[in-house]
Amino acid sequence: MSERREVVEGDALEKGDPVVVVRYSTAARINHWLTAGGFVLLALSGLALFHPSLYFLTGLFGGGQWTRAVHPWFGVFLFLGFTGLFLRFWKVNLWSPADGSWLKNIHTFLAGDEDKMPEVGRFNFAQKAVFWWMGILILMMIGTGLVIWDQYFGAYTTVEQKRIAVLVHSLGAIAMICILIVHVYGAVWARGTMTAMVKGKVTGGWAFKHHRMWFRQLARSAKTNHTHTATPAE
Numbered sequence: 643m644s645e646r647r648e649v650v651e652g653d654a655l656e657k658g659d660p661v662v663v664v665r666y667s668t669a670a671r672i673n674h675w676l677t678a679g680g681f682v683l684l685a686l687s688g689l690a691l692f693h694p695s696l697y698f699l700t701g702l703f704g705g706g707q708w709t710r711a712v713h714p715w716f717g718v719f720l721f722l723g724f725t726g727l728f729l730r731f732w733k734v735n736l737w738s739p740a741d742g743s744w745l746k747n748i749h750t751f752l753a754g755d756e757d758k759m760p761e762v763g764r765f766n767f768a769q770k771a772v773f774w775w776m777g778i779l780i781l782m783m784i785g786t787g788l789v790i791w792d793q794y795f796g797a798y799t800t801v802e803q804k805r806i807a808v809l810v811h812s813l814g815a816i817a818m819i820c821i822l823i824v825h826v827y828g829a830v831w832a833r834g835t836m837t838a839m840v841k842g843k844v845t846g847g848w849a850f851k852h853h854r855m856w857f858r859q860l861a862r863s864a865k866t867n868h869t870h871t872a873t874p875a876e
């Protein structure tokens with residue numbers, strides 16, 4: 643069975659002991675953290691408008707009117723940020739046969755026996771699910787958000803349509819926040835993963851443990867820094 647290409651532009655192995663693997667370029671990391679920052683601002687300003695008990699959060703944005711005014715712009719920012727991430731990573735997030743066997747063995751993964759799992763490419767099934775659900779929900783949120791952005795688009799839709807849009811927008815927001823919690827939990831749970839997104843680099847051991855198929859492909863390809871081809875320890 644031919645393996646799908648798991649390596650994206652910028653991935654590389656660096657000479658040394660231990661082997662260091664470049665996982666995210668500087669541009670990808672800036673793109674990611676701007677998106678994450680946008681999400682946090684969006685969630686805080688959205689929650690402030692969500693329920694009276696959370697109204698105190700408007701204090702962070704200069705009061706109720708300011709919160710209502712800036713919230714949609716944070717949404718546009720998040721949409722553009724995620725579009726950047728989407729363009730970078732959609733290909734390596736496509737379904738691959740390895741995902742089927744990963745899913746079948748998910749109980750082993752959850753039990754903490756990752757070593758007994760089938761080999762994983764650049765992202766595992768759970769990461770891919772977060773990616774696609776986030777994408778779908780962001781599209782849904784920007785769509786419904788525009789319907790209820792009265793200042794610019796108020797005249798284009800009926801009150802009935804706006805009511806449905808507000809409901810879908812609120813439910814979508816809850817789903818997105820839950821997905822973000824899963825995403826951050828995963829990032830903290832798998833030790834060394836934060837370093838990937840902060841410094842852009844992981845150890846060869848991390849790559850071998852969590853994304854072996856990707857690591858093997860990288861080691862096989864000629865894409866190594868300092869013209870050195872390192873091989874994963876087996």
Ligand code: HEM
Nearest residue numbers: 677678681724727731765769770773826829835836838839
């Ligand atoms: C706010 C806290 C966040 C933290 C701590 C965080 C952390 C991380 C980490 C550590 C990775 C690297 C995972 C790996 O290489 O295996 C990652 C990847 C990624 N993150 Fe985040 N993230 C956050 C927010 C977000 C948000 C708000 C979005 C999008 C709306 C997002 C989208 C992504 C994407 C697309 C990837 C690449 C993985 C993939 O394509 O599946 N992140 N994040």
